[in-house]
Amino acid sequence: MKAVKYMIMAVLLFSLALPFSTGKAKASETQAPKHEMRAAWIATVQNIDVKAGMDKQEYTDWVEETLDELKELKFNTVIYQVKPTVDAFYPSELAPWSQYITGDKQGTDPGYDPLQVMIDESHKRGIEVHAWVNPYRITMPNQTIESLADNNVAKLHPEWVVKYGKQYYLDPGIPEVQEYLIDTVEELVSHYNIEAVHMDDYFYPYRIAGETFPDQDTYEKYGNSFDDIEDWRRNNVDVLVADINSAIKDIKEWVQFGISPFGVWRNIADDPTGSDTQAGQTNYDDLYADTRQWIKDGSIDYITPQIYWSRNLAVANYSVLLDWWSQEVNEYAYNHPVNLYIGMADYKVGDNFDQEWFNPYELPEQIMDNRENGTPLGQMHFSLKQIFENPLGYADIIRNEVYTEHALTPATPWNNETLPKKPNKVKADKHKEGITIMIDDKKHTDARKYVIYRFDGVKEGDYENPANIVDVVYSQEGLTTYEDTSAEEAGMYTYGVTSVSPTGVESKDAKTVRVRVR
Incomplete structure (x- = not known):
């Protein structure tokens, strides 16, 4: 090199x-x-x-x-x-x-x-x-x-x-x-x-x-x-x-x-x-x-x-x-x-x-x-x-x-421009260490990764702004979990999760879930 x-x-x-x-x-x-x-x-x-x-x-x-x-x-x-x-x-x-x-x-x-x-x-x-x-x-x-x-x-x-x-x-x-x-x-x-x-x-x-x-x-x-x-x-x-x-x-x-x-x-x-x-x-x-x-x-x-x-x-x-x-x-x-x-x-x-x-x-x-x-x-x-x-x-x-x-x-x-579907179901569970995001995609098999976005409040924000990306997680064959330990302030958060195909194409829409942090 x-x-x-x-x-x-x-x-x-x-x-x-x-x-x-x-x-x-x-x-x-x-x-x-x-x-x-x-x-x-x-x-x-x-x-x-x-x-x-x-x-x-x-x-x-x-x-x-x-x-x-x-x-x-x-x-x-x-x-x-x-x-x-x-x-x-x-x-x-x-x-x-x-x-x-x-x-x-x-x-x-x-x-x-x-x-x-x-x-x-x-x-x-x-x-x-x-x-x-x-x-x-x-x-x-x-x-x-x-x-x-x-x-x-x-x-x-x-x-x-x-x-x-x-x-x-x-x-x-x-x-x-x-x-x-x-x-x-x-x-x-x-x-x-x-x-x-x-x-x-x-x-x-x-x-x-x-x-x-x-x-x-x-x-x-x-x-x-x-x-x-x-x-x-x-x-x-x-x-x-x-x-x-x-x-x-x-x-x-x-x-x-x-x-x-x-x-x-x-x-x-x-x-x-x-x-x-x-x-x-x-x-x-x-x-x-x-x-x-x-x-x-x-x-x-x-x-x-x-x-x-x-x-x-x-x-x-x-x-x-x-x-x-x-x-x-x-x-x-x-x-x-x-x-x-x-x-x-x-x-x-x-x-x-x-x-x-x-x-x-x-x-x-x-x-x-x-x-x-x-x-x-x-x-x-x-x-x-x-x-x-x-x-x-x-x-x-x-x-x-x-x-x-x-x-x-x-x-x-x-290599394949097929648009993946958004996740089927997304749940959020608040616990002492943080927030667990659960992505249930048993019905969909076209996602290789998921992008997890987080917005303050009850409304979705700008999905094109990378400041709103919490992380990227690989699909874990039907049920994928992610631990978000960075949501520190009390209040309401809206998570949006998109699917990403094997060729990196992101779904047009996101599946959302809201959770309150106390």
């Missing part, structure tokens, strides 16, 4: 002497959006955000504490890395257990299912889980094939493996590799109640100076219809992306497929329709990932470009790229809508050569710029570690000035 460091040394030559912005993050100027992606990437590779060696209870405790804190910060989604290499954070018939769970040799069974625990605990808190997979990467730098588990596909099919730099990869041009990768996604979607499958920026590996990716033989065998090896490589990735999306939808139409690519498609010097940037590497020319084509094709549900630079960096300016990606998504929306989210560089706050990142308001104000732009529907933050470490107090600014109210995750109605 930190591949942006490959922006080449040209970036390092840039220095800034501009003053920091001051004051608040402009959040008070407009009402916070009711729908906004607020996701945290949880990176497991090399144990960036998750330590190894926890037993089930220790791991469950960590998950609960992590999710409670994210909930307090009003995040609504986790992007959980479940396949950091050709391995798995869940019991799989196609890949060995990841070494990053136990800290032992790859293939060591931890004795529990980390992904299932994350899903269960997230959904208890109304938080979505996007399962993050890395398709081609077999090893991290300097790791050997011999160190892998015997059932790793790299050992079972050594003819699929290529070495580039200090790492091993599955060769993207081999049809059997593509079939295998599709099978791994199908297994994941079939067995787990996730909201999305998520890929990041690792397709063909970042270019290494003086080295050529060793797939000439594969090209000669499978690329006869292409005059140029680079066009063939891009097509390999395009086909995989489209086929994975189709495979997901064949199993569960509502499960999303999202990709968070490197922040630059192409530089304007290489393509007049590219962004006004001078990135050292780009998706199209170096990673062979034609990210714009996926938007055109509608072969993804969301795209999250990693715009990991400040608003004053000349070679790759945040504001320039924000406008470029927004324009691309808007231009092709008539063909197939794609939700645009922005990848945020939390890991750079207080730790970068670019002095703008020593301004605690740089990242919060980038979020406000996203809102002002109007096309991005939220953010994904890299990564959990920085959110919790809170360098320079930037996360406190987000908590107090930006993510001030709850937000619903954006919908994907193109």
Whole structure:
């Protein structure tokens, strides 16, 4: 994910002497959006955000504490890395257990299912889980094939493996590799109640100076219809992306497929329709990932470009790229809508050569710029570690000035636009600890979640104002309960409960109930 460091040394030559912005993050100027992606990437590779060696209870405790804190910060989604290499954070018939769970040799069974625990605990808190997979990467730098588990596909099919730099990869041009990768996604979607499958920026590996990716033989065998090896490589990735999306939808139409690519498609010097940037590497020319084509094709549900630079960096300016990606998504929306989210560089706050990142308001104000732009529907933050470490107090600014109210995750109605019915019955029971809301929906099966609104007095208020959202709760198969412990003042409250479909479409009307607090 930190591949942006490959922006080449040209970036390092840039220095800034501009003053920091001051004051608040402009959040008070407009009402916070009711729908906004607020996701945290949880990176497991090399144990960036998750330590190894926890037993089930220790791991469950960590998950609960992590999710409670994210909930307090009003995040609504986790992007959980479940396949950091050709391995798995869940019991799989196609890949060995990841070494990053136990800290032992790859293939060591931890004795529990980390992904299932994350899903269960997230959904208890109304938080979505996007399962993050890395398709081609077999090893991290300097790791050997011999160190892998015997059932790793790299050992079972050594003819699929290529070495580039200090790492091993599955060769993207081999049809059997593509079939295998599709099978791994199908297994994941079939067995787990996730909201999305998520890929990041690792397709063909970042270019290494003086080295050529060793797939000439594969090209000669499978690329006869292409005059140029680079066009063939891009097509390999395009086909995989489209086929994975189709495979997901064949199993569960509502499960999303999202990709968070490197922040630059192409530089304007290489393509007049590219962004006004001078990135050292780009998706199209170096990673062979034609990210714009996926938007055109509608072969993804969301795209999250990693715009990991400040608003004053000349070679790759945040504001320039924000406008470029927004324009691309808007231009092709008539063909197939794609939700645009922005990848945020939390890991750079207080730790970068670019002095703008020593301004605690740089990242919060980038979020406000996203809102002002109007096309991005939220953010994904890299990564959990920085959110919790809170360098320079930037996360406190987000908590107090930006993510001030709850937000619903954006919908994907193109996967199924059916409007769910409002809940059948809603009851409220006042007791010493708070108010229990009971949602009886045995007759209705089209709700995946419910949104609980609360209004002072005996009348319903504004359902579009997120300040009135108490929480989001997942359906519990017919009878769903929720404890509201935040209604402290004496008086009458009106609760309105709406249904939310698996694709995020909210019911037109709400079922209401009134309760007096003494």
